Amino acid sequence: MKLTKLNDCEMLIEEADTFDVKQTLESGQLFRFEEKNNEFLVQSLDKVAKICRLSDKKYLLSSKNLNYFVNFFDFSTNYDIIITRLEKFEYLKEALKFSRGVRILKQAPLETLICFIISANNNIKRIKKSVAYICEHFGSPVEDGLFAFPTLQQLSLITEDDFVKAGIGYRAPYLVKTIQMLCDGFDLDCLKNMPTNQAREKLLTLAGVGPKVADCILLFGLGHKQVFPVDTWIAKVYNDFFGAETNRTKMNRKLIETFGDDSGIAQQYLFYFKREKENGRKNL
DNA sequence: AACCAGGTGGAGC
DNA sequence: GCTCCACATGGT
Numbered sequence: 001m002k003l004t005k006l007n008d009c010e011m012l013i014e015e016a017d018t019f020d021v022k023q024t025l026e027s028g029q030l031f032r033f034e035e036k037n038n039e040f041l042v043q044s045l046d047k048v049a050k051i052c053r054l055s056d057k058k059y060l061l062s063s064k065n066l067n068y069f070v071n072f073f074d075f076s077t078n079y080d081i082i083i084t085r086l087e088k089f090e091y092l093k094e095a096l097k098f099s100r101g102v103r104i105l106k107q108a109p110l111e112t113l114i115c116f117i118i119s120a121n122n123n124i125k126r127i128k129k130s131v132a133y134i135c136e137h138f139g140s141p142v143e144d145g146l147f148a149f150p151t152l153q154q155l156s157l158i159t160e161d162d163f164v165k166a167g168i169g170y171r172a173p174y175l176v177k178t179i180q181m182l183c184d185g186f187d188l189d190c191l192k193n194m195p196t197n198q199a200r201e202k203l204l205t206l207a208g209v210g211p212k213v214a215d216c217i218l219l220f221g222l223g224h225k226q227v228f229p230v231d232t233w234i235a236k237v238y239n240d241f242f243g244a245e246t247n248r249t250k251m252n253r254k255l256i257e258t259f260g261d262d263s264g265i266a267q268q269y270l271f272y273f274k275r276e277k278e279n280g281r282k283n284l
Numbered sequence: 285a286a287c288c289a290g291g292t293g294g295a296g297c
Numbered sequence: 298g299c300t301c302c303a304c305a306t307g308g309t
Binding site: 121122123125126129164167168169170171172247 | 299303304305306307308
């Protein structure tokens with residue numbers, strides 16, 4: 001990966017062998033992006049970026065917050081090394097080849113938490129719609145008619161009825177409860193520097209956060225890579241490779257034991273691979 | 285018209 | 298600890 005800063009708001013990305021915008025954004029970790037004529041618009045908190053694919057392995061990143069998005073896309077991590085380590089698992093071979101351009105985004109903890117509470121027993125298209133509604137109605141305007149993700153202060157003003165109008169359904173009271181806990185002093189950011197299991201336990205005390213959602217927050221929002229979120233797709237993959245099992249806690253234990261510190265990334269490769277293969281493009 | 289979607293909370297045992 | 302079940306919403 002070769003990064004060249006062209007000016008204050010443009011960066012050229014070359015030799016992007018382990019980065020594909022489309023794959024990364026469509027791997028179900030981010031719910032605030034849209035594709036419009038070969039260009040991707042990406043939003044995180046109050047920040048906006050546009051990524052245009054110039055040619056094979058070559059992109060132009062445009063943003064007023066270049067440094068933020070260089071970190072966001074995890075460009076300083078060498079994914080070749082990780083892929084090499086994972087190649088020793090024969091059954092990962094196809095997924096590694098297929099999902100090679102997927103990276104783990106470094107998202108904001110609060111935004112990740114709220115989005116993944118909404119994600120439970122839901123589909124990506126509808127999650128995106130609900131999150132967009134919440135930003136447009138309760139976030140501050142930023143640029144080009146876009147809206148920021150609401151701050152905690154702004155989130156605290158949203159009622160259960162408002163969330164229902166956003167299409168959140170029965171998860172509405174979970175959100176209200178969790179936001180209240182945050183306002184009462186629950187410190188999300190300090191979970192970054194805590195042992196993974198301890199941070200996980202803390203997350204599980206929040207309403208609407210179970211094992212799977214907790215793992216997603218740890219992985220996408222708090223920088224913990226030794227977690228393996230088990231959702232419906234990963235459960236299918238598990239049955240393909242490790243045999244019949246219905247208990248997701250047991251799946252999770254076995255997967256972490258197998259992939260160790262590479263668990264989070266292995267999971268993301270497998271999720272993208274399985275969902276794309278089985279779903280095609282119908283749910284985007 | 286059942287079944288599914290990046291599951292969780294709660295009751296009952 | 299564990300197993301069942303209800304849960305809104307929109308799409309196949």
